[in-house]
Amino acid sequence: MALHSLHRHLPLLQNLLHLHHHLLTTTTTSTSSRSRNPLLSYAPSLISILTFFTFHLSQLLFSASLSLISSPYPHRPAYPFELILGLVRFFLISDSSASVSAEFRTRAKVSLSFVLFVSACAVSGFVGLVSVCWVKASGFDGEWLIGKVGIIGFVLGLLYGSFYVYKHRWVLEFPIIQRPPFFSFKMGLPSAITRALKLSGVTYLFSAVLGAILSGRFKSQGTMRKFIAEQIIFCIGSFAVFLCWELSHHLHRVLHTKRFTFAPPKGSAAAETNPSEHLLAALEESNPSSLLQYLAYLDLCMVCENNVDSWRRAAFFEETGETYKRVIAVCLRPLEKLASKLAEGLESSVDKNSQLSKQLRSPTDSRLESKYCEPLNNFQLCAWCARTVASLTACSHREDRFGVAQLSGSNAAVISALLSCLLAVETFMGKKTNIQSPSHLMGPAAIKWATLSTGRIDSAVGKKRGGPLHSKAYAIADVLRTSIYQVVSAFHDDMLNSAKAGLLEKDWVISGKPLFGSRELLMQKLRLFLDFRAS
Numbered sequence: 001m002a003l004h005s006l007h008r009h010l011p012l013l014q015n016l017l018h019l020h021h022h023l024l025t026t027t028t029t030s031t032s033s034r035s036r037n038p039l040l041s042y043a044p045s046l047i048s049i050l051t052f053f054t055f056h057l058s059q060l061l062f063s064a065s066l067s068l069i070s071s072p073y074p075h076r077p078a079y080p081f082e083l084i085l086g087l088v089r090f091f092l093i094s095d096s097s098a099s100v101s102a103e104f105r106t107r108a109k110v111s112l113s114f115v116l117f118v119s120a121c122a123v124s125g126f127v128g129l130v131s132v133c134w135v136k137a138s139g140f141d142g143e144w145l146i147g148k149v150g151i152i153g154f155v156l157g158l159l160y161g162s163f164y165v166y167k168h169r170w171v172l173e174f175p176i177i178q179r180p181p182f183f184s185f186k187m188g189l190p191s192a193i194t195r196a197l198k199l200s201g202v203t204y205l206f207s208a209v210l211g212a213i214l215s216g217r218f219k220s221q222g223t224m225r226k227f228i229a230e231q232i233i234f235c236i237g238s239f240a241v242f243l244c245w246e247l248s249h250h251l252h253r254v255l256h257t258k259r260f261t262f263a264p265p266k267g268s269a270a271a272e273t274n275p276s277e278h279l280l281a282a283l284e285e286s287n288p289s290s291l292l293q294y295l296a297y298l299d300l301c302m303v304c305e306n307n308v309d310s311w312r313r314a315a316f317f318e319e320t321g322e323t324y325k326r327v328i329a330v331c332l333r334p335l336e337k338l339a340s341k342l343a344e345g346l347e348s349s350v351d352k353n354s355q356l357s358k359q360l361r362s363p364t365d366s367r368l369e370s371k372y373c374e375p376l377n378n379f380q381l382c383a384w385c386a387r388t389v390a391s392l393t394a395c396s397h398r399e400d401r402f403g404v405a406q407l408s409g410s411n412a413a414v415i416s417a418l419l420s421c422l423l424a425v426e427t428f429m430g431k432k433t434n435i436q437s438p439s440h441l442m443g444p445a446a447i448k449w450a451t452l453s454t455g456r457i458d459s460a461v462g463k464k465r466g467g468p469l470h471s472k473a474y475a476i477a478d479v480l481r482t483s484i485y486q487v488v489s490a491f492h493d494d495m496l497n498s499a500k501a502g503l504l505e506k507d508w509v510i511s512g513k514p515l516f517g518s519r520e521l522l523m524q525k526l527r528l529f530l531d532f533r534a535s
Helices: 004-038 043-070 082-091 102-136 142-166 180-187 189-214 221-256 269-273 277-285 291-305 308-319 322-351 355-358 367-375 379-399 410-428 456-464 468-490 490-502 502-506 520-531
Strands: none
Touching: 043 102, 043 221, 082 102, 102 221, 142 189, 180 189, 180 221, 189 221, 269 456, 277 291, 277 322, 291 322, 291 379, 308 322, 308 379, 322 367, 322 379, 322 410, 322 456, 367 468, 379 410, 379 468, 410 468, 410 502, 410 520, 456 502, 468 490, 468 520, 490 502, 490 520, 502 520
């Protein structure tokens, strides 16, 4: 009976043994093939890792190029014709150092940095877009990725870099209120995402329309589906690249404009002996218009305006008065430069106001704009300096135990510099100053302000009322008025007593010639502030 049962199930056992042998042979073959090619099973993961690193290398290149051109001051680049002319002078003249000025070398460096930035954006766009689309488009060939997508990414990088330079987005704008870096970065995320969506949307439409016109892809339904899939992948890739660029730009701005404290640790030996040396060294020894100098002025302004680091502000009023004089001198330097530059430009414009020059010059000629751009473009630094000297002078009324502010003559220097700058800026904005008779000094008509109807100043400046120069001049004038009112409010009773005793001019105006206007003009303007009628 058992033999009969075994004979009946023998065919089934033979089939099972045959199947087992077949599976064993297949497994051995596949295992041997994988042992010969160990990278075959890991090819997708290795490609993903490679594209991940190449994408981040492209973003690292973009961030490094941002650090190369970021500056708080809008430097003027050299134009191509000026570069060619400078190179010709450099190679033809034996004394190359004398043939090329320092200003030209600075502008040439700025132009070179812009060219390097645009080139880095193009390379970053090529590598970044290919890396993103390579991960998404696993079913497409490499020719489409590197050929078409890579070239489009290169062009996008060129256009983005050129637009970035043209719009002066490389100029660092310091926030009005200093916040923690994470909070500042979080506040900029919506604007970065919105800008990336706009740029990727425009790029997608342009690429889709251009691809539909130039290529015959709609002959069959399969090619149309492939074309739509390519455009969707390209849109996702371009959005990822633009978003990373915008986030890098915003992160650089947040980190570069963050306040840096130029002071030794509180409680250390340096903080007890000379806590202001680090700050004064950064202010006096750093390169003009550099980021280090701007950060030093920002730190000084926050120390003088706020009570967070009151121990640092108290160190300014030390007994010898040397620290206070150095702080006031370093803050008045940009304001004096602003007043002297505007005065020089306005005087030269009046000298050229002849009938012959009116006939020869075009009404739209704006060659004088370059004379005003340099001082007015330094608005942030001038605003910090005006606020610093005003706050420090106002604080000296209650914190200066040794009287170094008044004994050193810093109060008169501060008021004279602020008034000279205000008069120069208001004259630049198109206002005219008339000195009245002494009987009208105390009245509201001590100075008559009227818009010029004729004159070279009105034709060069008044016609630009809606331009960026006029808006910056208006902002600087507003900061100067606020600063003067801050000092006048703190010393109002003392100034009124000095005016009654006839000592107002001696105590609050310098004895020499001011940077702009005359001493009588400054006195009339100061009396308007004392009456709270200056506007």
